[in-house]
Amino acid sequence: MQQKSNRIIVTVIGHDKVGIIANVSTVLADAHANIIDISQTTMDEFFAMIMMVDVEKASVPFDEIKRRLNAKGVEMGLSIDAQHEDVFKYMHRI
């Protein structure tokens, strides 16, 4: 299968607090990953921030970015995860 994109979706779920965007952006910038769009919503009582990120020119592989984001999440008491865009494309678009 041809991978059409090198975009990932980063999700941050937890209680809202100061510095979420700054911290996540720093992790991504350090990996040379480019944030394309950010949106946020509330899910039940939780805050959810969603970022679309281009990792085409990233300096580290996807699983390493994911590991760093997970670690930052643990540090901040949030759930931070990243998944390939194709996962959402397959599940929600025909």
Added chain:
Amino acid sequence: MPMPFSAQEIVETIRMVQMENLDIRTITLGISLRGCAHPHFETMASNVYDTVCRRAEKLIAAGDAIQREYGIPIINKRISVTPIALVAESSAPDGYIAVAHALDRAAAEVGVNFIGGFSALVHKGMTGGDRALIAAIPEALTSTERVCASVNIGTTRAGINMDAVADMGHIVKETAARSADRGGLGCAKLVVFCNAVEDNPFMAGAFHGIGEPECVINVGVSGPGVVLTAVRREPDADFGQLANAIKRTAFKVTRMGELVGRAASDKLGVPFGIVDLSLAPTPALGDSVAHILEAMGLERVGTHGSTAALALLNDAVKKGGAMASSYVGGLSGAFIPVSEDAGMIDAAMMGTLTFDKLEAMTCVCSVGLDMIAIPGDTPAATISAIIADEAAIGMINHKTTAVRIIPAPGSKVGDVIEFGGLLGRAPVMAVHRESSAAFIRRGGRIPAPLQGLNN
């Protein structure tokens, strides 16, 4: 560029993976061993070992890479092979154990936990090779770790080979006896089928069918937890709405299988076969098919209404799955193994779920009597009669049915057999004590039903 997905869609996917145990249950590489036949069994066994190792060399690495790339857990990587009775037919009868050991070593070498296909298709009759394979099953399963066996004893087209059914009662007993120190665990790797499918990716009944190509990737997706959440979200929905909610969920889950299957096919350079969307429970919390039926409004699975609830679930899962993938196949539906499902275990221990009710439920589930422990002193003829009943259900209803039961040596009704891991623990369930021996002794073949004469 704007975000192409809504926040709800993204959160839904994340929730499925992180909180509801959505996973790819298995990527199964089917491998043809038809080129391995040889009159000398040592050569045949070494051909088998070499072929499996060569074809599956990159399977584990490819699975791990897909898991990393997409962030979807892939629980098992497995292999299915051509029914060994076909491959070893021309070797000496004592070659069958050698080939089982070759399969076991090859599975260990490439790093898969199960390899299926120590199998024979005898629905209309047995060749010498079939007979030798069936006789070798108890030793093969108890002297290897990873090899799984299956025997197809009936089809809608051919009827039921009752001589093979009679033999299988003894084979199940002997396999249990040889693994008595582990509660008869050998029987967990032995499936007796009616209408076996050729592209099933799930163990223990997977084999690479004779109509399949050299190599193929089949993907098994699961997700009882995801469906459970969808059902719980609809406490007041009528059955039409409920079926719709399940279909939507099944569709989304199957799309993941399609994505992973195509990625695996691409990485391995092997054609993509099918996605099998089966609700395959595990003993983990929130991964139970029984709990889905209970969430539909039953106090405990096994009570009246369980068969209707399962029929709705099984059908809605198939309908959702069928629309989601270009090739849906395998067993697609809901599995109801007892020992692998926390809700089934509870219901069996409380006495709500009985053996006879399970048999009724298999008329509408995707497979059959699965992972059920029965008393160790159950006669072989009774086991054969259980197999015959289950095969009759499959034969008449044009569906796959299977029996995987464990007559745990020394056990009595009420005991609990611990298998550990994904195989879980099985409460020993009562079977009828009245004899079926004279029925089984008749032998011969139950003729194909009218349903089979549909040309």
